[in-house]
Amino acid sequence: MKKLILFPFLLFSVMAFSQQFGKLYVVAKSGLNMRTSPSIKADVVDIIPYGSAIEIKNENEELKSFVSENMMGFWQKVTYKDKSGYILDSYLIPWEVPELATVKEFGDYLKQVTKPFGKKLTVREMNTNLMEENGWQISKQLYENGAEWQHNSGYEYGADIYFLPGFSIQQGFLLLRLIPEFSNAIGENDAFPNKDVKTTRDEKEFTIKVDKEMFGDNPWYKKIDIEYEDGAYYMLQLFTIDNQLVISFGSGV
Template sequence: MKKLNRLIVLITLNTMLWGQEYMVLPDSGLNLRSSADKTSERLTNVPTGSIVQLIQRHHQLETIDGITDNWCKINANGREGWVFCGYLGRIMRKVTCSSVESLLPPGDAVTKSEIIDAKYETSPEPGKYVRKLTYFKSGIVVEHRSGYEYFADNYYFPEINIYEAFLIVKRCNELYSKISFPKVTKEKTIRFKQDKYMTGHAVIEKKAQGVEIRFEHYD
């Protein structure tokens, strides 16, 4: 009997507020520009991992590298300019997925934990089935399900964007297998190839109200 480890991350659309701090996500950093246009003057490059403060959000949406979002005016270490909002996020870059805690914002804490289902099943294999929900003050909810040679963790994030979802897949690769990663595209579904042993794959799928990430791995 193969063991199935499945992780689903459901992400709603990102909500960015004036005055809040965000992290620069791309490995190459972000070009700070003079106006809300990728052809405008480049003022400087804001390094990856930098913490910036949101000043203003442009009203017009634009699609860049398959990501639809606004431009944001930010303060980066005392210098103001515009960057594409789709590359700013709240998830820390050093996510490893080695534990639930690595996916949570700093200082987050459990507000409630409850077992909502627990029963003994005889099919397809005999064993105890448990479903548990854990709520965090940030709004994140973790659903853990376990059974005979099986477990699944569903992570529900209220406020991160598709680029952060893409980075979570890359960092969660440490838990699963060595997957080759495509670029973020305009397609509704982004598929990450299985490893050479055909034991794992991942899918990011854009939904009308957010993004779903599915990790599957067979031992």
């Protein structure tokens, strides 16, 4: 009985989180096509440039879904420069997009979109030159937009963890695809991973693990792991906790 009650609640949660409203930003590098009707075959009214802010309103109307690059999105009616049309909302994110000429690492992106809130907290500080096998250190920094950065370091191991309020796993994937720091894990033309796979790129072996549940035709992605070796062993993880996306990128030998 509990499972029967939980199913519609989870389905509603998946659909509600997929359909975001308010000010969002175009994350497609080539721009986002605005069409005359909610169909990929419809004529293009205009191309909304990368980084443009778009207001998505909740019109309480039934939206048509569409899958692009393995990502489910919805056709949303918008107005841009006095023109109206439909765009696919799977290429929108809740924060300003990275400035491609200057953002090379995730830390650069945080500097672009927000400011630190308070001082950095070091939970346990150790001289890394003297750190033994059981030594470790954690640093944390909050930001004005609600983001959080953590750096964990230990003996021959290090990881950066980011908390991004309001992001989905799909949106996080699109964001990381634009930042060179993650280019080994996510190629510029990689589609969103929707199933477990082992593959090879640039003579590196990759293992991709996808944890998801299906509610009818709607996938609910719980976690994505991307693992590979490049001198050291690397792991990129994306998962959500309530309404926060967690990105963990670490390496060790």
